[in-house]
Amino acid sequence: xxxxxxLAVIAILAASxxxxxxxxxxxxxxxxxxxxxxxxxxxxxxxxxxxxxxxxGKIEFAILIKAFQFEKALMQEHFNxxxxxxxxxxxxxxxxQVVDMKKLNLSKDGEYPVxxxxxxxxxxxxxxIEAPGKIIVKGGAVKATSSFEAxxxxxxxxxxxxxxxxxxxxxxxxxxxxxxxxxxx
Amino acid sequence: MKTWLTVxxxxxxxxxxxxxxxxxxxxxxxxxxTNFATASFKTNRVINLHSLESTSAGVxxxxxxxxxxxxxxxxxxxxxxxxxxxxxxxxFGITDRLTIGGGRSNFEKTYxxxxxxxxxxxxxxxxxxxxxxxxxxxxAVQTLKWDNPDRxxxxxxxxxxxxxxxxxxxxxxxxxxxxxxxVVHRNLVKTSAESNDVxxxxxxxxxxxxxxxxxxxxxxxxxxxxxASEYVNxxxxxxxxxxxxHVFQLHFTNSTSxxxxxxxxxxxxxxxxxxxxxxxxxxxxxxxxxxKIE
Numbered sequence: 001x002x003x004x005x006x007l008a009v010i011a012i013l014a015a016s017x018x019x020x021x022x023x024x025x026x027x028x029x030x031x032x033x034x035x036x037x038x039x040x041x042x043x044x045x046x047x048x049x050x051x052x053x054x055x056x057g058k059i060e061f062a063i064l065i066k067a068f069q070f071e072k073a074l075m076q077e078h079f080n081x082x083x084x085x086x087x088x089x090x091x092x093x094x095x096x097q098v099v100d101m102k103k104l105n106l107s108k109d110g111e112y113p114v115x116x117x118x119x120x121x122x123x124x125x126x127x128x129i130e131a132p133g134k135i136i137v138k139g140g141a142v143k144a145t146s147s148f149e150a151x152x153x154x155x156x157x158x159x160x161x162x163x164x165x166x167x168x169x170x171x172x173x174x175x176x177x178x179x180x181x182x183x184x185x
Numbered sequence: 186m187k188t189w190l191t192v193x194x195x196x197x198x199x200x201x202x203x204x205x206x207x208x209x210x211x212x213x214x215x216x217x218x219t220n221f222a223t224a225s226f227k228t229n230r231v232i233n234l235h236s237l238e239s240t241s242a243g244v245x246x247x248x249x250x251x252x253x254x255x256x257x258x259x260x261x262x263x264x265x266x267x268x269x270x271x272x273x274x275x276x277f278g279i280t281d282r283l284t285i286g287g288g289r290s291n292f293e294k295t296y297x298x299x300x301x302x303x304x305x306x307x308x309x310x311x312x313x314x315x316x317x318x319x320x321x322x323x324x325a326v327q328t329l330k331w332d333n334p335d336r337x338x339x340x341x342x343x344x345x346x347x348x349x350x351x352x353x354x355x356x357x358x359x360x361x362x363x364x365x366x367x368v369v370h371r372n373l374v375k376t377s378a379e380s381n382d383v384x385x386x387x388x389x390x391x392x393x394x395x396x397x398x399x400x401x402x403x404x405x406x407x408x409x410x411x412x413a414s415e416y417v418n419x420x421x422x423x424x425x426x427x428x429x430x431h432v433f434q435l436h437f438t439n440s441t442s443x444x445x446x447x448x449x450x451x452x453x454x455x456x457x458x459x460x461x462x463x464x465x466x467x468x469x470x471x472x473x474x475x476x477k478i479e
Contacts, residue, residue, distance in 0.1 A: 024212055044478050049215075051208035060208040064218065069478045073241030073278075074430060074470050081224045082396045087358060090220075093209075160397065162428050182211060 021106070023052045023142055023179035030063055031174045039166040041075060043068040050177055052144070057101040059116065061094040061175070083157050084123055092122040094129075104135060111136050116146060123155045133175075146175040222307040225317065225355035225363075228432045228468045229276060229284065229301075231389040231403045232421040233440055233448045237317045237353035237363050239303050240278035240286075243474030248274040248288065250443050250466040257459030265463060272443040277473075282306075290443060297325040297444045307354055321349040321365075323445050342373035345446035349387075359393040367405075369450050380411040383450045391425075399425040401436070405449050412450060419452040434466040 028048030034041040047067045052059040065086035070076040080086040096118015098104075104112050112135040120129045131148035151170050152159060159167050226236035229246065240246050250272045254265030262268065274288025274297075287298040305318040325345040331338045346369070353363025365387040374381055389403035405419045423436025439456050440448035443466075454460025 022208070022211065026212070046479065049209060049212060051211055053208055058208055062209055066220070069476070071475050071478065072470075072472045073244050073476070077224050078429075166429060 021054045022182040023054065024182040025050050025177050025179055028061070028063075028175065028177035030061075030176075032068075033172045033174075034168040035172075036168040037165050041070070041167065043070045043076070043079065045069070048175070048177065050179075051182065052098070052179060054101070054104070054106060057098040059094075059096055059098055059118070063092050065090060065092060083159075089123050092120070094118055094120050096129075098133070098135075106135075106137055106142060109137050109139065120150070122150075123157055125155045127154055142179040144175070144177045144179060148173055217311040219308050219312040220310040222309075222317065222355040225307075225353060225361040226391050226401075227399055227425040227427055228434070228466075230434070230466060230468075231363075231391070231401050232423050232434065232436045232438060232466075233419065233443055234365060234387055234389050234403050234405070235299075235301060235319075235321050235349065235351060236389065237303070237319055237351050237361075239282060239284040239301060239319065240276045240470075242278045242281045243472060243476055244278045245471045245473045246276040246278075246286075247469045247471065248272070248276065248466055250274070250464070252438065252441055252443065252462040252464035254462065255454055255459065256461045256463065270441055270443075288444070290447075292442050292447065294328045295325050295442075295444060295447075296328065297323060299323040316352055316354045318353075319351040321347070321351060323347040323349075325444055325446055344372045346370040347445035347449070349445070360391070362388070362390045364388055367445070367449060369446050371446065371450070376413065379413055383411045384408045385449050387449075397427045401425060401434070407449065415453055416450065417452055417455055419448045420456060430470055432466075432468040434468070436464055436466075437461050438464060 026049045027046060028050050029044065029046050030048045031042065031044040045063050045068045048061055048063045050059065050061045065084045066080055068076070068079065070079065096116050099115040099117055103114070114133050114135055115130060116133050117130045118128070119126050129148065131146050133144060133146035136143040136145070149170050149172050152167070153169065226238045229236055229238045229240055252270050254262055254268030256264045258265050270290065270292040272288050272290040274286060276284055276286035278284055282303040284301045285299065287296070289296050299321060301319055301321045303317065303319040305314055305316060307317040308314045323346065327343045327345070347367060349365050349367040351363055351365045353361060355361045367385045367387055369383040369385070371381050371383070385405050385407040387403060387405040389401065391399050391401050393399045401424070402422050403420070407418055417439065419438065419440040421436050421438035421440065423434055426433040426435070439454040439460050439462070440452040441462060442448050442451060454462070
């Protein structure tokens with residue numbers, strides 16, 4: 001009797017662990033583009049961390065602002081010092097939800113368009129955002145991409161008039177993440 | 186029954202662990218990173234002095250500097266604006282720590298070169314370092330016609346060298362301070378009463394007023410009994426104004442020369458007598474070699 005019970009419990013636990021699959025990365029790519037009349041600015045961060053719970057659909061991202069790399073060193077300095085104030089606000093985070101989890105079948109190859117909703121916290125301001133994304137399953141590997149726009153002014157980032165022609169009011173943010181399964185320790 | 190309860194408890198605990206709110210915490214403690222202090226000064230010069238900043242790798246910094254005549258020349262010379270000494274210079278960032286550069290001043294028709302290496306970087310986090318330290322070496326050659334062409338003159342007499350250690354710290358977002366013990370070596374001096382080697386200690390600081398405007402000051406104390414009595418210590422006060430790719434440095438100084446051997450060892454004018462030069466440095470950076478972004 002005891003043995004049967006024990007086995008049953010093990011079976012339940014194993015099942016719940018299989019359901020509650022989580023994916024993660026520490027090397028997600030997040031880039032942004034500012035397309036203004038006088039200057040195009042582009043920066044890439046390859047150190048984004050993210051965890052995605054495929055049972056609940058919850059998804060989270062965190063990035064270090066200082067890890068954005070620019071082509072021009074001075075731009076990188078200004079980005080950190082004048083705009084993002086990365087000593088004061090070192091991180092940007094996103095906490096949200098993949099809305100249409102039911103459409104997903106991670107055991108089958110394919111491209112699944114999804115919508116992600118949640119809170120983006122950046123430069124000390126938290127905003128609700130909704131972004132289109134794509135989950136790509138190929139040969140067991142899970143990849144997620146998204147592209148959305150953010151208005152600089154929404155996040156309390158001030159653009160002085162002298163550089164108004166050089167920095168776009170709205171920047172595009174691209175996310176490109178290769179997920180790996182998160183094994184429970 | 187007891188076993189039942191244990192198993193149930195275990196079950197609940199393990200399930201609740203899965204249902205954690207903060208997903209990112211599942212990745213465990215974040216790897217600590219080293220956070221380097223950046224932008225302690227707006228550019229690699231404070232006013233006349235080299236700041237602890239270096240030029241970033243692959244970047245060329247074109248510098249146009251002027252020092253007008255002294256304010257006490259009065260309205261006839263528009264308070265010095267009729268006279269200008271100038272220096273044109275180029276600095277290159279070889280790596281983020283190593284900068285080389287050179288320039289030409291019309292003051293005594295002098296060419297100068299320098300090499301600056303930052304061997305300590307102020308940082309916090311994984312690696313803690315309270316100060317930034319750099320070593321600067323400069324060489325200058327003055328190319329005026331010989332005062333006395335009839336006697337035997339040596340090229341080496343035209344040469345000047347400076348060695349400087351720059352120690353500084355960004356104390357807060359708005360306040361940076363640096364100290365620079367310096368030796369200026371002159372191969373030839375005018376009188377035997379003057380030393381060929383001049384030892385000095387320079388102090389410089391910055392207070393940031395807004396994101397794009399800072400106030401800078403620097404003072405160079407030359408240790409006594411090295412220079413002729415007409416020479417005084419250099420003091421300068423100025424503003425850094427940053428506009429995108431340019432930094433405009435506008436300042437007042439009692440030094441005419443913009444290179445070490447000049448402003449450290451050959452400053453004559455006194456602030457109290459109105460011997461003050463208005464001047465500016467304009468710095469414009471160009472990215473020559475694009476960094477690899479990976």
